Amino acid sequence: MVDVLIPYRFYGVDSVFYILSSIIGFLVSYYAYKLYGMTGRKSHLYFYLGFVLLSMSLMTIGLASTYGYVNFFEHGQPSGQQSIIDTVAFVDDFGYWIYYIISLAAYGLIALSYLPDKKKTMFTPIMIPLWYTGFPYFNILSFFLLSYAIFNAILNFTSKKNLNSLLVMAAFSLIGLYHLLLFFTSFSKIIYVAAHLSLLLGFLSLLAMLMRVSRKGG
Amino acid sequence: MNPRRSKIHIYVDILKLINRKNGRAKPTHILYGANLSHIRLKKYLAQLLENGFIQRISEDGHTYYIVTQKGYEFLHEFKKIEQFSEAFGIFV
Numbered sequence: 050m051v052d053v054l055i056p057y058r059f060y061g062v063d064s065v066f067y068i069l070s071s072i073i074g075f076l077v078s079y080y081a082y083k084l085y086g087m088t089g090r091k092s093h094l095y096f097y098l099g100f101v102l103l104s105m106s107l108m109t110i111g112l113a114s115t116y117g118y119v120n121f122f123e124h125g126q127p128s129g130q131q132s133i134i135d136t137v138a139f140v141d142d143f144g145y146w147i148y149y150i151i152s153l154a155a156y157g158l159i160a161l162s163y164l165p166d167k168k169k170t171m172f173t174p175i176m177i178p179l180w181y182t183g184f185p186y187f188n189i190l191s192f193f194l195l196s197y198a199i200f201n202a203i204l205n206f207t208s209k210k211n212l213n214s215l216l217v218m219a220a221f222s223l224i225g226l227y228h229l230l231l232f233f234t235s236f237s238k239i240i241y242v243a244a245h246l247s248l249l250l251g252f253l254s255l256l257a258m259l260m261r262v263s264r265k266g267g
Numbered sequence: 268m269n270p271r272r273s274k275i276h277i278y279v280d281i282l283k284l285i286n287r288k289n290g291r292a293k294p295t296h297i298l299y300g301a302n303l304s305h306i307r308l309k310k311y312l313a314q315l316l317e318n319g320f321i322q323r324i325s326e327d328g329h330t331y332y333i334v335t336q337k338g339y340e341f342l343h344e345f346k347k348i349e350q351f352s353e354a355f356g357i358f359v
């Protein structure tokens with residue numbers, strides 16, 4: 050695992066970013082669920098489940114890291130009681146593992162929803178070796194899985210050239226950039242901040258698209 | 268572009284067509300406007316009636332179909348979902 054450098058002033062802010070991103074993700078899931086409800090198509094189900102899982106994973110890491118930060122601010126550096134340190138470490142580790150597993154499944158489902166129906170069966174053999182590559186490369190794997198959605202969003206924007214498709218393209222690209230930047234957090238603290246800003250901006254871009262869709266629906 | 272319309276698109280086409288005809292249309296107008304065979308039209312009209320999206324009325328010895336409030340709400344919802352799916356490049 051790489052060491053993650055987090056600026057002290059950013060302690061807790063990242064948790065807020067995760068929770069806000071998760072809430073927006075659940076809003077996207079709600080629309081995706083309505084889409085699936087109308088069509089009943091499998092690819093729409095994958096898309097819906099993908100966003101539900103992504104939102105759940107962000108909420109998990111948001112809450113787990115909040116718990117860690119609250120304990121840090123209450124008890125200071127990990128030099129206090131061993132039982133407290135153990136509990137905080139357990140909750141934090143557990144939260145991260147859940148986040149890793151559910152996020153990868155979510156990105157897999159989102160990528161699957163973009164695949165043509167005939168090629169969906171190819172997906173599992175591709176995913177298995179990726180899975181066993183392990184979690185140290187979680188951010189690179191996530192970026193790799195998300196890159197297919199980014200590619201499709203770029204294609205969609207180039208053919209549509211409207212603001213909604215631009216917002217989705219920006220959203221996927223920024224979420225992809227978040228994972229890419231997180232891989233390099235051992236080099237500088239500012240990269241950690243930039244990565245999380247990128248994540249939040251990505252989800253805010255999705256929120257802007259949702260607001261436009263819900264306003265212009267009529 | 269998908270040459271085969273999905274069921275949902277056929278529903279929307281029929282509802283939009285009735286709406287364009289001042290909110291009421293004869294079955295023959297729907298038949299030609301929605302570009303459906305007689306058998307398929309009967310099937311879809313029955314489904315729209317069952318869902319409460321349209322209503323059948325008789326006037327001057329003619330049968331007309333009108334869009335219900337639920338039908339307009341469905342059209343409104345469809346427009347939102349269509350825009351949502353188009354933004355992602357996944358089509359309804």
